[in-house]
Amino acid sequence: MSEEPILHCHELTKRFLAGDGVLAVDNVDLAVRRGEFVVITGASGSGKTTLLNLLGGIDRPTYGEVILDDRKYSRLSENALARLRRTKLGFVFQFFNLLSDLTAEENVSLPMRLCRLSEQAISDRAQMLLEEVGMLGRASHSPFELSGGEQQRIAIARALANNPSVVLADEPTGNLDSRNARAIIDLFRRFNKEKGQTFVVVSHDQHVATAADRVVTLVDGGIAGIVEGPAGGGAPC
Amino acid sequence: MLDWNEKLNRWTRRTVRELVSAEGRRARKEALLVAWPLALRRIRRDKARTLLFSLCVAASVCIYLLFSAFAAATTQRAVSGVEDLRLPCDILLVSGPESFSPADVRAVDRAPQVRTLETGYWFDALTQAGRLPLVGLKPGARAMGGFGAVLAGRMPQAAGEVALPEQVAALVTATPISSSRGFALGSEFGVRYVSNTGQMSEKVFTVSGVYRPVSDFATCVLVPASDALDITRSEPNAMFAFLSEGAFLDDAENRARSEAPGARIYSARTPERQMRGLVASVLSPSNLALLFVFCLSGLGILNLQLLSFLRRKRDIGVLRALGMDSREAGLLLFLEGLLLAVVGTILGTVLAYATTARLAPVLPYRLAIGTWAPLWAAVYSFIVFAISTWLPVTLSSRATVDQLLYNRRVYLNPNLSCAHCGRCGGF
Numbered sequence: 001m002s003e004e005p006i007l008h009c010h011e012l013t014k015r016f017l018a019g020d021g022v023l024a025v026d027n028v029d030l031a032v033r034r035g036e037f038v039v040i041t042g043a044s045g046s047g048k049t050t051l052l053n054l055l056g057g058i059d060r061p062t063y064g065e066v067i068l069d070d071r072k073y074s075r076l077s078e079n080a081l082a083r084l085r086r087t088k089l090g091f092v093f094q095f096f097n098l099l100s101d102l103t104a105e106e107n108v109s110l111p112m113r114l115c116r117l118s119e120q121a122i123s124d125r126a127q128m129l130l131e132e133v134g135m136l137g138r139a140s141h142s143p144f145e146l147s148g149g150e151q152q153r154i155a156i157a158r159a160l161a162n163n164p165s166v167v168l169a170d171e172p173t174g175n176l177d178s179r180n181a182r183a184i185i186d187l188f189r190r191f192n193k194e195k196g197q198t199f200v201v202v203s204h205d206q207h208v209a210t211a212a213d214r215v216v217t218l219v220d221g222g223i224a225g226i227v228e229g230p231a232g233g234g235a236p237c
Numbered sequence: 238m239l240d241w242n243e244k245l246n247r248w249t250r251r252t253v254r255e256l257v258s259a260e261g262r263r264a265r266k267e268a269l270l271v272a273w274p275l276a277l278r279r280i281r282r283d284k285a286r287t288l289l290f291s292l293c294v295a296a297s298v299c300i301y302l303l304f305s306a307f308a309a310a311t312t313q314r315a316v317s318g319v320e321d322l323r324l325p326c327d328i329l330l331v332s333g334p335e336s337f338s339p340a341d342v343r344a345v346d347r348a349p350q351v352r353t354l355e356t357g358y359w360f361d362a363l364t365q366a367g368r369l370p371l372v373g374l375k376p377g378a379r380a381m382g383g384f385g386a387v388l389a390g391r392m393p394q395a396a397g398e399v400a401l402p403e404q405v406a407a408l409v410t411a412t413p414i415s416s417s418r419g420f421a422l423g424s425e426f427g428v429r430y431v432s433n434t435g436q437m438s439e440k441v442f443t444v445s446g447v448y449r450p451v452s453d454f455a456t457c458v459l460v461p462a463s464d465a466l467d468i469t470r471s472e473p474n475a476m477f478a479f480l481s482e483g484a485f486l487d488d489a490e491n492r493a494r495s496e497a498p499g500a501r502i503y504s505a506r507t508p509e510r511q512m513r514g515l516v517a518s519v520l521s522p523s524n525l526a527l528l529f530v531f532c533l534s535g536l537g538i539l540n541l542q543l544l545s546f547l548r549r550k551r552d553i554g555v556l557r558a559l560g561m562d563s564r565e566a567g568l569l570l571f572l573e574g575l576l577l578a579v580v581g582t583i584l585g586t587v588l589a590y591a592t593t594a595r596l597a598p599v600l601p602y603r604l605a606i607g608t609w610a611p612l613w614a615a616v617y618s619f620i621v622f623a624i625s626t627w628l629p630v631t632l633s634s635r636a637t638v639d640q641l642l643y644n645r646r647v648y649l650n651p652n653l654s655c656a657h658c659g660r661c662g663g664f
Contacts, residue, residue, distance in 0.1 A: 053639055056558070057638075058558055058637075058638045058639050058642060059637065059638070059639040060637070078562070078563055078637075079562040079563060079564070082557060082560050082561065082562040082563070082638075083560065083562070085558060085559065085560045086559065086560020086561075087560070091558050091559065093555075097551065097555045097642075099552055099555065099556075100282075100552075101275070101278040101279055101282045102278065110556075110559060111559050111560060113270075113271055114271060114556075114559060114560045114561055114565075115560070116267050116270075116271075158559075
């Protein structure tokens with residue numbers, strides 16, 4: 001893990017205008033180092049998902065700045081931000097969000113198609129990723145033919161398709177049983193250790209927190225504490 | 238704040254630049270390569286929408302083509318029984334009670350399609366048979382020849398004596414020659430006209446002669462010269478035009494219409510045109526009903542497209558989160574709509590031709606789809622497609638990833654003050 005921050009935010013604030021105005025993220029400063037496995041945890045409504053969306057460029061902050069690989073989000077148009085997400089970021093969602101029209105392999109190939117890679121390169125990398133997540137045998141299956149755990153594996157393969165700088169995962173185990181949840185976290189950890197992939201995971205699953213290098217706790221939109229996780233302290237994965 | 242004109246100019250410049258630049262072409266091609274397979278997949282998967290959309294367009298196109306074929310056949314049948322109007326000239330222009338100005342007369346006279354132009358008068362004659370339109374001609378007028386030979390009474394002879402042939406399209410049937418359609422020798426009739434002072438006047442004439450041409454086209458009456466003096470001194474309100482060699486009647490009529498915009502224009506084809514107008518007015522309620530059906534089907538298709546978009550907000554959000562830009566997302570919905578509209582149009586056209594071919598042998602008249610009708614049907618499909626696709630495409634382009642992904646309300650105007658006013662409710 002490098003000391004150099006790959007993703008950092010400065011005075012990040014998000015206020016929703018609904019009703020009297022809800023302060024979802026309040027003045028957050030956070031730096032994620034390259035190759036780090038960060039878990040953001042907190043109670044429901046503490047602003048975890050909003051913070052992750054701001055870090056991923058899915059939502060725009062009311063105030064503050066997010067910088068990924070020296071590129072400031074505030075200076076990017078919506079389409080430029082889309083290109084940045086395409087190449088530098090990978091997303092894993094709680095409800096998998098696989099496209100039901102496409103097979104498992106086509107879902108994994110989609111980010112590469114958006115990057116206009118050649119058909120051969122797309123096919124080779126999709127096969128390789130499916131093999132790594134143990135889903136090669138299910139490549140031609142539609143999402144509705146797969147279990148929750150299997151769908152999440154496909155979603156992880158999709159998130160890693162373009163070899164992004166950072167993978168952002170929003171409650172990746174929130175919809176899985178404990179066995180599948182453990183398998184998914186092990187998969188994250190493996191990619192983190194073997195490939196040096198940076199992960200920012202939002203979860204309130206204790207098992208996920210034990211795998212983290214750092215655990216960031218949010219309370220009412222602000223950072224209440226950052227502790228070195230067991231993995232960050234050198235605990236075996 | 239930029240005004241709309243400046244915004245439009247910027248948008249036009251940007252669009253043209255994107256359209257013509259090599260980079261823009263490459264970007265469009267790449268976006269098409271990404272969106273096309275996804276659009277095909279969605280069409281195949283979303284069978285209910287595919288079927289409903291295509292059937293809606295196909296039914297509308299088929300109904301339009303069949304209706305236009307029946308309307309054309311009906312008009313043709315109605316017009317085929319109409320005889321040409323026999324006028325004493327090629328084109329008759331009547332300005333009503335007001336007179337033509339000398340400039341109007343000169344303008345019509347100078348038209349290349351017009352060889353000879355004579356002026357005359359058009360009156361409302363109040364006779365025993367009711368109100369009849371009359372034309373007044375000067376003695377020796379060429380138009381007089383159009384009324385044929387004199388069978389009774391006498392032609393105008395003295396200078397200033399005016400002949401007033403009845404200007405009617407209907408044939409005068411066997412009536413006593415001394416009394417035709419209310420004009421009897423020695424009887425009186427009133428004429429309304431604009432006097433020299435510009436006031437509407439009425440003058441009573443005594444019929445000094447009645448004659449009728451061989452063609453039975455019109456009844457003509459003579460009035461004493463002393464009675465006619467007031468009228469001949471007023472400006473003419475009718476023009477009798479004779480066409481140049483090789484000039485087309487339609488061209489000449491159009492020219493006359495443009496030179497004398499307020500005038501009523503009659504030619505041999507006036508009854509046919511009137512019949513066409515009559516048939517069109519009879520068909521117009523059906524046209525309205527057809528338009529209503531089209532609007533309904535358009536709304537149905539818009540509803541389908543909108544529902545499809547709302548159901549897929551999360552999918553589109555996922556695509557946007559994975560890096561698809563707003564243009565590609567819009568293109569995806571655009572391609573889906575376009576494909577379905579094309580399929581529907583082809584289906585509807587084939588269906589209409591097949592129905593026509595099936596019906597033609599059993600109908601007593603010729604039924605055929607017009608040459609341009611399929612083009613109009615395609616234009617209709619395109620309009621329906623454009624309207625029904627515009628809303629979802631605009632919404633998907635303007636929505637933020639966050640709104641799509643988390644199924645939040647999307648607004649047509651991304652401006653915060655619009656999005657949060659809450660009046661329209663969003664989508």
